[in-house]
Amino acid sequence: MNMTSSILLLSLRDLLLAIGLGVLIGMERKLVQKEAGMRTFALISLGSALFIMISRLSMSMYLGNSSLDPSRTLGQIIVGIGFLGAGVIIFEQREGKVKGLTTATIMWVTAAIGSAVGLGLYWIAIFTTVFVLLINLIILPIERHMDKPR
Numbered sequence: 001m002n003m004t005s006s007i008l009l010l011s012l013r014d015l016l017l018a019i020g021l022g023v024l025i026g027m028e029r030k031l032v033q034k035e036a037g038m039r040t041f042a043l044i045s046l047g048s049a050l051f052i053m054i055s056r057l058s059m060s061m062y063l064g065n066s067s068l069d070p071s072r073t074l075g076q077i078i079v080g081i082g083f084l085g086a087g088v089i090i091f092e093q094r095e096g097k098v099k100g101l102t103t104a105t106i107m108w109v110t111a112a113i114g115s116a117v118g119l120g121l122y123w124i125a126i127f128t129t130v131f132v133l134l135i136n137l138i139i140l141p142i143e144r145h146m147d148k149p150r
Contacts, residue, residue: 011053011124018049019131023139030146035098037146038139040105043132047109050116050128051078058119074115081111106132 022045026038051074058070085104092099109132116125 007057008123012127014049014053015046015124015127015131018045019135021045023135026139030143036101037143039135039143040101042135042139043102043105043109046128046131046135047105047112050109050112050124053124054112054116054119054121057121057124061119070119077111077115078108081108102136106136 019042022042023038025045026036026041029041030037055071055074058074062070085107088100088104088107090099091097109128113125113128113132116122116128
């Protein structure tokens, strides 16, 4: 196995672990009937892992090149997308519910995916995109089932 394959497998492992841990935290939140559930926490954990992985891998890619510091750019992307995401989150006073949390986190993870592509970390970006889709397609029905009155 060459170095690229090793990095890819370790990255895949890290992304899956981040998703799993986020799902567990979200499951607890859902069980106590909080608005942010499994998808939201899985996406937050996935996006955080991806941003750190991008930073770690890009620093090694550009080590010795003093004219480029990808971590500074990444930091600004994270802050900027957080601002956009905040605009998507709405409190519905009539219903007493917060809406838009998952959309905001999807926007945030998508920014991480775009950052990965921009730095040439294509497979990590592709895996993360697949994971975002799976989180939404698989976990949404589980959350809806948990929301049903008992």
